[in-house]
Amino acid sequence: MTWQPEEDGLRQLSEYLKNSLSGHDRTKQKEAELMLTNARSSAGYVNYLTYIFSTPELGQTLSLAAPSLFLIRYAAAVNLKNHIKLFYAQIPKDQLSYIKAATLNVLRDANSQLRSFAGTVITETVQQGGLLQWPEILQNLLALVSNTGGDVSAETQEGAMGALAKVCEDNRKLLDKEFQGQRPMAVIVPKLLEYASHPNPKIRVFALSTLKAFIPQKSQVLFGALDVYLQTIFQLASDPDVQVRRIVCQSLVQLVDSRPDMLVPHLEGLVSYILAQQQSADNPELALDAAEFWLSVGEQDQLRDQMGPYLERIIPVLLAGMVYGEEDAIRLGGDENNADLEDRAEDIKPKFAATKAGRGVVSVKDEESAPGTPQRNGTPQPKPDLEDGEVEDDEEDEEDWDDEDPEGVWSLRKCSAAALDVFAVNYHAKVFDIILPYLKENLGHSLWPKREAAVLALGAIAEGCMEVVAPNLPDLIPFLISLLSDEEPVVRQITCWCLARYSEWAARLESPTDKQKYFEPMMEGLLQRMLDNNKKVQEAGASSFASLEEKSGDKLKPYVEPILRQFTQCFRRYKDKNMYILYDCLQTLADNVGAELAKPNLVDLLMPVLIERWNKIQDDSREMFPLLGCLGYIAIAYGDTFAQFTPPIFERCIKLVFANLQQHMAFQSGQSVDQPDKDFIVTALDLLSAIIQAISPEKSAPLVQASQPQLFDLLSFCMEDPTTDVRQSAYAVLGDCAIALYSSLDAYLPKLLPILIRQLDLDTIPDTDSENGFNVLANVCWSLGEIAARAPTSRLAPVVEPLYRGLLSMLLNEEVPDAASENAATALGRLGMPCPIHLAPFLGEFAEPFLQHMSKISTSHEKASAFIGFNNILEKNPQAMENSLGLYMSAIAQFPLKGRAGVEYAEVRGSFARVIEGFGGLIGKERFEAFVGGLSAPVRGKLRDGYGVGVGVGA
Template sequence: MAWQPSPESLQTLIGCLKDSHNGFDKTAQQQAEIMLGQAKASPDFNNYLAYIFSSPAPPAGISLSANDYGMVRMAAGIMIKNTVKNSYKQTPDATMAMIKTAVLMGLRDESHSVRNYAGNIATEIIRRGGIYAWPELLNELLNMIGNVGGQTAPATQEAAMSAMAKICEDNAKLLDREHNGQRPLNVLLPKLVEATASQLPKVRAQALTALNEFIPRKSQAMLANIDALLNQLFTLATDPTNDVRREVCRAFVLLVETRADKLTPHIAGLVDYIISQQQNEDDEDLACQAVEFWLPAGEHEDFWKNIGPYVTKIVPSLLEGMVYSGDDIALYGEASDDDEEEDQDEDIKPRFATRKLKRNVNGSADPSDDPSQNGAASANNNYEKLGGMDEDELEDGEVDDDDSGLDIDDDDDGGGYDDGGNSSWNVRKGSAAALDVLARDFGDDMFGCIMPYLTVNLKHPDWPQRESAVLSLGAVADGCITAVTPHLPNLVPYLVTLLDDPEPLVRQITCWTLARYSAWAIDLTDPALVATYFVPMLEGFLTKMLDKNKKVQEAAASAMATLEEKAGKKLEPYAGPIVKQYIKCFGKYKDRNMYVLYDCVQTLAEAIGPVLALPELSSELMPALFKRYAVVADQSRELFPLLECLSYMAMALGSVFTPYAQPVFRRCVNIIHQNLEQSLAAASNTHLDEPDKDFLVTSLDLISAIIQALTDEKASILVTGTQPAFFELLSFCLEDPTDEVRQSAFAVLGDCAKFVFAQLQPCLDTILPILLKQLDMDNILDEEIDSGFSVINNACWSLGEIAIRHGNGMAPYTEELMKHFVEIITNPRVPHGVNENAAIALGRLGLASAEALGPHLHTFAEEFLASMDDIDPTEEKATALRGFTLVVAQNPQAMEKVLLHYFRTIATYEDIDLRSPIKQELHDAFQNIILVYRQMIPQLDTFLAQLSAEEQAALKSQYRV
């Protein structure tokens, strides 16, 4: 017999649900919430919720107004969704069956809210259980969308299509995966194309939204339906509904990236269409989506060439779109001086530099974050440092309020495509970005298209025209630099005067544009020209950092950071005035602009490094930093950029950082301890939120920088004197489920191996098994993201540092480590840098474990030598080659197939300024192995004659061959 509710229990639950949303009676609301909490323990609780949600009218005997009962059903729907979200696997099958039935009934309900929530619950079930948790759903939705049987109400078709679009968004990859010999996408795609011809605008728009999820995937199903889709896109291009045309424009954007060949025959009409849509003044979102087309079009390897004949049409439309609209002027123009006003919470975005910091022993830093470029060839310490994370997964209906207006272009110059504080992408930003891309395509020829516009508008009396001209000049800086350069002696002084323009938005954009051309001024060598152009630019940025308008301050600080990055050591003579101005900024800035000020300080530290350690500079800058450090709470997101800034300062100051090291180190350890405790609490109590792992990442990175900055003795004292036990906390971080945390934790581990090994060594029996687990690539190779490789990269690097110091202590782990390292260096899917670090670790493992590795030499000799070929001569390479050579001495016969390669490696190896005894030890190892082969191969000279004359000469001069 089917489940039936108890009338008494049903009445009680409905009353609780009603009171739980009663904002006028707090006592009743609190009591209802208590009762609902108790009711959740009943195994039938969700059955009751499903019954209420799917019942369009109150049950017999219950008198409620339509409005009150609608609120009750919504409350039931919310609780059902939360059950699915948080307890899907624990929900009995019978209950889940009732929920699914309620969902299908809800999609056909007369209430818009019920239909909407039914769709949300359906997508949540698929999200938690996968497509095959409810295989009938897709057919049910398709039948509703297509009005199969002719009895489906338009509202239900729309609700079903909305649910389908969300399911496609969440499960695009899974829908294209074969299951029982079939791919759901093969059936789904043609139905979606068919739905784009619906008479209902919402269905047409949502069908396109769903289809757009699959265009980038290049599946067989899309290949089979691409022509039908294109026909519909051309038909819908003139659709009267803006939502439909917006998705049409989005489809064209995606097609440029994946099937540009299909659009090329239609390029003339497509250009006209995109221009017409981006000029739509009534729908900003539609216009934004249209202007987005030029970005992939301009970046496509070949497609941009087809745009060439139409550039004279496209550029004026972009220039027109870059002028502030009347509404924008009302919102952002003529801004008052606001530097004394405190920032509101909504003004402060959680923003900080996201450069990955790879440090080496001389204190320099490489901001690259590409694991494929992070191998032994790029730095002495071959690990990746994560500056921080700022990506939150958003639930349906939530809004991403990241105010990323300052970080649009590739150069990260700041301010360029910003619009005075508007946080969203808009036509102005899109037009400027498109002009930038097209300028890179068409180069100096492009400048001819905008020169007339600049002539008229750069000195225009109306500030919006003047501002737009400055923006356009900055946008073409990279692509048209050769054509612009002859004009810079006149343009730069004029732009410097615009830094004092009465309109803050003009001052703001001028900072960005000047920064885009700063390389020209930086490269000047004539002292007179430097004084005429570079110095006024530098002084202008520094002055505007204390502008009366906070947005101008921000733009000037961003421009200054760009100047620092491009100028590098050329800023050393100006370090004093720069630091003095930064100190004033620390005393003046409100919370928001502190973020970009930290970036200025850390970029300066990166640019001029040890110069900041001079007493007259460090004695002023560090107290200013620490004054702010003292007032930033451990829970504040401002701590992220502040700790990252201190990481750069520690690396720049070296031992001069010592007086500040202990309180900072201890605070970082305390933050890590608190974060880990919060994680444990959240794991045992689902009502508690997971802590923000960014605090772990930035704290670990700063600890790493401090350990490197101090002398080994001072660093050892810090680690030894830190409670709770430092390495115990570190071991927890090494096993954290978040890739970025483990990535930074392994970087700290490697630094500890290098600088405080005596303190680390007693903990290695606990840590080495953790390291072994991290070398397993099975899960990583199935993922589409590379953060897992970054973890393996740092794990390999830290293992190499441990191996050369732990010696025979590696014996219990040697065989398993070797298997993992060989798997990494022989897998072509592994990024280049990870391969190199694994090869170095494998070679170093041979220093104390040559006898154990010898029998397996044939499994990795070829790949090891290939990895060494691309690594610059460093201490890491030297020790790895010596370890490998000791392994070869254990089994010289195993080198038969690669012996010539090995001798070439020996012949071409060049010592840089390696210290002894490492240099001499490697030379001796090479000399000894050559003698081994001399005894094994009577005709060795004949064999070596296959090498080049230079290689033979090198062997003769260095090793007496």
């Protein structure tokens, strides 16, 4: 006999369930949620939920109207699913059996939403208990879909198929493992292939979607039946149901990524099919799914290199897909002069404080890499002139196809442009030859959507076809500049983007005549569009000008004044949203022209508008993030000139850090305050760091000493903050203070160093955030190295052993990235400057890993000071170098001997000379000469020329 509820309990729980979804009465809803939480402890709670969810006759029992009955059953299903998720292990076996039987029965329910949620409950049960706890579920679902008993309705088949799809999707890896000698996938895949030809299109969609989900994991079972699968896919290519064809396109994209080799023999048919679907004007989602095929093809060598014969067919379809449709053209067309309208809050979606790389030494392999550049559409952190050994993340430029489109959403138009870009990169002139007649016909077209799409196409091929387009640019650039005055805002917008794609060509022009003819009009045109009467054109102009700034570098120096004059007008006119990209423009300019910006007339031009904005922005405004970041760049560019503006800025940064730390503590203690946004702390710390680097110690020291609360007290909290970006910025400030303000820092080191030591524990870095954790660790080691280079022995001696143990663990752990381990090696060497006696007993333990890591680092003053410290240690215990002497001699040979660089590194070479002389005395000159004779010729040559070693040994 099945379990039966008591009517009073049933009625009461049903009322709570109904009220829990009562959005119009919040008080009643909260009360119901509380009562449902309390009911969990009741022994029959699960059975009641199951009964309510699975019993359509409940309405008769409780005299419920149909809408109320559905809400109650739905709420029961939601609560049952959540209870299974949270408390599966506590549910008795008999109740689990009841859940399983009853939920399977709901798959036959008349209501499609309840059937769907039955699949969710089944999936959650399998997820929590494992397939072995319900092994018959797959056969039960397959039997329902197959209508084994002949009594199953089409709706039940759909419900069962939906449940099977959910179970498969959430348990993909589990289904591909062996249970009792068989893989469940071996049963499921043939059935899914069978269901892919089912008369019911919904079942075909479910079957194809489930098979598609198996592709990325490269299931042996599926790939073993790949021929049958491909045959099934091709048979469904002309399916009358649009959703089926969408899944076919998506499946082909997945196959391109996972098994491109299987598609090579079918390229002719695939190209025809994809192009046909891509031109489904009535089904834009299908067309987009098809267009994405080309992007995947572009990432696979096996397929990409075989697209050449099909370009004449593909490119025209891509070009057609880039033209705005009639509805979009009506919606976007017209000269909308909205620049003076205030922005709505929901329109402002800035990106803030991106995750940063740690500071650290520059590896040999990276020594020619440029420091990280400000990113479009973001708020980069200040990028000051780098100290020796200090690097920033060098992120790859990724094409952002949101920048060119007013709508900012992925679309057929955007996908087609991205695909054209891919083909241009791979086929260069061949693509340009195909597109050239189209450009000639449409760039000056009377219909603006045609003009606009042609400009988009020209921009899309910029990277791949630059060499073949370049001879045409003297004609194209003036024409594009004329389009900056087009009557349609959308055309002006896309033209800004297109010009940015070719701005590098203009920036590289050397002839003054060519600069005057092309570069200056391009720059002037984009600056004018920054003050367009349309906000989106303003944004496009500003973003494109920032791109031009990056590609122009210091070539902008002669134009700084007119650029700043335009920027100041923008500051006075822009509404909130475009202000973010304006900060980006300004900080990019500061980064490229540096001290040129600090000329008195330019300071007088810029700072009043920045200070006006600074005074206007409230402490809790999210605009504070890009403003603080921008001021960091300005500070570095101005240098000591920035000192006149620093007192109120420094004080406000301290205030921001303190207020957010207080809010964090209040939130942690359960007080009714909002969770703080740590970006306030990060950006404030980064600006403090920039100020300390920019202005002279005589001017920054009083600011630090007078800060209220005290900077180093605040830093002690930030150095242990749970947010990695906060810790990373805190250790950057610590290192900067060690460099510029050691005398102010020294008294606080007994408080700060134990915190730093705790950060060296690798076990504290979570696996889920290891990359950011190691970036923090890189800054921890960098700051420690800067402290060690300046601190007296008395300050570091009490903690030198735990510091050493923490650093050594990083040198010996292969999972620690180079940036962190190389900083650790540098810090360890520099610890030898104040504490050689303390580290000498450990030299045999760390000499080899130290030298191995230092060999990866390019020559710098930081590396030199690390070797001065290492040499100090070595002189206290030279015998410990017996097994590492060859590595050490190779390290000596890396330092330059002659010219300006030789003079720069005279101190470390003097230190090396003392050590070499010591070894000669320790082991005998002849034995030492013989040892040197066994080294490589380049090393022998450097030792002979720089230190007179091995003169009698041949080169």
